[in-house]
Amino acid sequence: MHSPRRSHHLFMNILVLVKPVPDPEREKDIKVDVASGRLIREGIPMVIDPESRNALEAALQLAEKSGREQSAVAVLAMAPEQARDKLTEALAMGADEAYMLSDRAFGGADTFATSYTLAQAVRKIEDEKGFVFDLVLAGTSSSDGGTSHVAVQTAEWLGRTHISNVCSLDVNDGVVRAVKRSEEVMLSFEGEEPAVIGVTRDINRPRFVTAMGIIKARKRPLTLWSADDLEIDTMRTGLVGSPTRPGRMFEPEQKRAGETIGDTPEEAAAGILRIIRKAGL
Numbered sequence: 001m002h003s004p005r006r007s008h009h010l011f012m013n014i015l016v017l018v019k020p021v022p023d024p025e026r027e028k029d030i031k032v033d034v035a036s037g038r039l040i041r042e043g044i045p046m047v048i049d050p051e052s053r054n055a056l057e058a059a060l061q062l063a064e065k066s067g068r069e070q071s072a073v074a075v076l077a078m079a080p081e082q083a084r085d086k087l088t089e090a091l092a093m094g095a096d097e098a099y100m101l102s103d104r105a106f107g108g109a110d111t112f113a114t115s116y117t118l119a120q121a122v123r124k125i126e127d128e129k130g131f132v133f134d135l136v137l138a139g140t141s142s143s144d145g146g147t148s149h150v151a152v153q154t155a156e157w158l159g160r161t162h163i164s165n166v167c168s169l170d171v172n173d174g175v176v177r178a179v180k181r182s183e184e185v186m187l188s189f190e191g192e193e194p195a196v197i198g199v200t201r202d203i204n205r206p207r208f209v210t211a212m213g214i215i216k217a218r219k220r221p222l223t224l225w226s227a228d229d230l231e232i233d234t235m236r237t238g239l240v241g242s243p244t245r246p247g248r249m250f251e252p253e254q255k256r257a258g259e260t261i262g263d264t265p266e267e268a269a270a271g272i273l274r275i276i277r278k279a280g281l
Contacts, residue, residue: 019052113236
């Protein structure tokens with residue numbers, strides 16, 4: 001097998017890690033399996049996580065800047081197969097190709113197992129294409145987890161420069177310039193490709209999907225891989241490969257205490273006043 005080469009600086013090859021998540025608008029309908037600690041996703045529509053959309057928009061803008069005809073943007077997701085249409089949506093936004101990792105062996109993964117699996121897929125794509133991606137972009141965190149671990153852990157598996165919480169990004173002649181928001185100040189960083197960057201929602205406003213984008217998406221490749229398609233140690237994937245275990249979980253009872261404070265409006269008003277005074281308000 002030949003060693004993957006770096007892509008030429010006159011154009012860019014970018015990979016975006018996209019995460020389909022349960023629709024936050026349906027949060028109240030999401031259940032958790034108490035025994036395993038896993039989300040029960042059945043019946044809950046999936047959406048592309050907001051920061052994943054920002055990462056894809058950042059990739060498309062960088063590709064357009066460097067020359068869209070020569071540059072390429074691919075997306076990679078690990079998700080149940082019912083989220084396949086979210087990859088099609090990413091293609092409709094402008095991505096050139098998509099890869100989806102879907103296998104029961106990947107289910108229940110924590111960030112360690114997720115990042116390992118994603119990194120192995122990145123290596124496979126690069127080996128097949130014969131180059132190393134200039135950038136791998138991802139959202140810093142996700143609406144269903146919020147750990148901010150996956151982007152940096154994937155970078156560590158790949159042995160690449162990384163930075164997260166990026167709200168401004170530019171690349172010129174192989175030099176990556178990023179601005180990161182801290183609690184008190186804005187920090188500027190400079191490094192070389194290849195790099196893994198985790199972005200925030202402050203970096204841009206993602207474009208809408210157009211009718212023409214939907215038509216073009218139908219002609220763009222979407223590759224589905226299982227565990228058997230990757231050079232992967234299944235003892236490092238899914239629930240079995242996850243060192244992080246949820247603690248004891250339970251569903252709290254949703255009950256409110258009730259008290260009768262009077263049979264007439266006057267008695268009720270006096271009772272309310274008594275409760276307020278007792279509370280020291």
